[in-house]
Amino acid sequence: MSRVLTFGEMLMRLQPADGKPVSQTGSYNVFYGGAEANVAIGLSHLGHEVSYFTALPERHPIAKAMILHLQKAGVETDAIIRKGGRIGSYYLEPGVSLKAANVVYDRSHTSVLRLADQEIDWVSLFSGKGWLHITGITSALSESMHHVVLAAVKAAQSAGVKVSFDFNYRSKLWPAEEAAKAYKEILPYVDHVFAGWKDFAWLFGWKIEGDDYEAQLESFYHKLSDDYGVTTASSTRREILSSGKHRLNGYYFADGKLYSADPISFDVIDRVGGGDSFAAGILHGMMRGEGTADMIRFALYYSVLTHLVIGDQSDYTEVDVAHFMANQLSDVSR
DSSP, rough: OOOEEESOEEEEEEEESSSOTTTTTTEEEEEEEOHHHHHHHHHHTTTTTTTEEEETTOHHHHHHHHHHHHHHTTOOOTOOEEESSEEEEEEEEEETTTBBOOOEEEEETTTGGGGGSSSOOOOHHHHTTOEEEEEHHHTOOHHHHHHHHHHHHHHHTTOOOOOEEOOOOOOOTOOHHHHHHHHHGGGGGGEEEEHHIIIIIIIIIOOSSSHHHHHHHHHHHHHHHHHHHHEEEEEEEEEEEEETEEEEEEEEEEEEEEOOOOOEEOSSSSSTTOOOOOOOOHHHHHHOOOHHHHHHHHHHHEEEEEEEESSSSSOOOOHHHHHHHHHHHHHOOO
């Protein structure tokens, strides 16, 4: 089983505890996460050895809480650099009825930005590792951080470490044109991509070919393989039936073919981290050498489970997911 390194910025999520807008609330619930940290925690609970690389402030109680949060999940934290700066955070107003969810970022002058001035020993970081997982969010933080990401993927390739890259485009962090340019610089060093229909059609502006969603997605993945040599990719398709009810499906592209699972409709408790759990589930299956159908179904159900938990991650194990897959809408387990 491969050891994994994930790299990104850990964040504090502040969510109104009373359901009011940020401008009206006086109390918040606090959660710790961030896309790469969520994948690290998910993979750890699924039985993998995972290290998380980031930078956090020195002698800061919230930084200490974040590290303890990772350690409680079994994630190795020795690679975390303690620098100056501040904690990255964001405010989340969940969607309700016809009102969409809204995110307000507070990520200026954070500790992770100082990694651009740090001499990073990538050789040591990748020693004994088989995978690196990154997302486009880190490149979105600044041009200098994008150069750090490029250095990471180039070093990973040189070390024989496989790279998984989740586009995770955030329109409030940077324009689509800048994101597309950065992603295209990263892709030559990537082994597996997490990106969906919207990423290729809207960000890259690729021509849409095919009569339906799946045919179009498959054509995009073929172009991804032809242009950048990325031969495996995956994504979810989310249909929002209402603010509290979603339908989710999962896709995996390999050997020139697109595979999918049966979609699942469910009531959402907390959407944050659901896509990261899908990513962790796919990586888990790839590292375990599981069959395609089993891999997609497992990742999809793992994602759904995380949607049913308040917070950015769940602590479900492989056994828990298997039990959930086999026991839909059953009576109390006792």
